[in-house]
């Protein structure tokens with residue numbers, strides 16, 4: 001049974017009616033299913049059973065403390081991209097020894113904090129970061145364990161905005177330059193190159209780009225080992241896609257099959273950094289219809305969620321499934337509509353020409369596949385309070401990030417003294 005399903009014509013998350021949550025918390029609101037999060041994490045754990053792996057959930061997909069805690073209890077590590085995310089992961093109970101710190105631009109403060117906390121691995125993809133790490137690590141008497149992220153120059157076949165493994169992208173170190181950089185890292189005091197990392201993009205729905213990238217990683221790993229470098233780890237990143245619409249992403253088991261095949265017989269530990277595949281299908285955004293507007297050529301359904309709450313359609317032209325909270329009768333006529341928010345931008349649109357049943361003010365719609373890169377990208381544009389988040393478990397649910405009050409939003413600002421008297 002999927003975690004989001006109709007029961008008595010009403011859409012539920014596990015055993016909770018989404019309308020019950022909406023009534024208590026208001027809309028828009030994100031709702032996550034514990035079961036779905038657990039199931040997707042376990043699909044990774046099961047697929048790699050028997051291999052020495054650390055599954056480092058990519059915190060940037062959904063950084064809710066509750067989600068992190070749930071995954072920590074499953075044994076997950078974390079892939080973080082900032083000092084803030086590192087703090088979230090630690091606060092949720094993920095040990096530093098299971099945290100990878102990734103990113104193309106880390107500050108000295110962030111690196112110093114990560115070293116002081118003793119993270120498992122820092123993924124380096126800019127040569128100068130090695131020198132900074134060496135300085136900081138020797139100053140505090142620590143060793144920075146680093147993986148160097150290489151750019152395998154493969155086309156992940158995903159959209160340009162989230163493709164990261166082509167030579168023209170800003171990510172990674174060119175394959176040809178990697179051996180020299182590994183040797184440089186090895187020569188630096190306070191730095192120990194322990195692994196190779198790769199991450200070729202996001203929402204990947206084919207196995208071939210992975211296989212191509214992994215083969216290059218294996219070749220490089222064996223070359224560097226033969227060269228005497230003390231490598232022990234291979235970080236294969238994340239990026240496995242989910243079904244938003246008609247995509248057919250591979251199963252985690254099939255993906256693991258490629259890993260097993262390519263790295264057969266190699267003595268190494270493996271790290272994975274899945275984000276979207278863990279959280280994406282585990283969350284929905286519940287919104288209420290404000291009104292409808294019929295123009296000469298179009299039906300618009302205007303809802304109380306907007307691009308500030310879920311920016312993927314505006315940013316990537318992304319498709320999200322949309323379901324009415326109350327299932328209409330079988331003979332109801334569904335008529336195409338554009339689903340839009342109240343923000344004064346034409347990109348504030350969740351769907352175009354989508355068949356929807358007749359809707360009245362206060363009817364609810366549920367935007368699916370919104371558990372990853374949804375709430376984390378929310379902001380307060382247009383003076384709209386940041387959207388709250390709810391976690392469901394069975395018939396229980398709890399607000400795990402509340403909506404700020406307008407007073408709190410105002411309290412974060414202050415006037416300079418010279419304007420106070422105006």
Ligand SMILES: *Cc1c(COP(=O)(O)O)cnc(C)c1O
Nearest residue numbers: 058199202238239273274275276
């Ligand atoms: C974004 C990112 C991930 C997670 O990507 P998903 O597509 O959500 O799995 C993993 N590793 C790195 C380095 C990333 O930048």
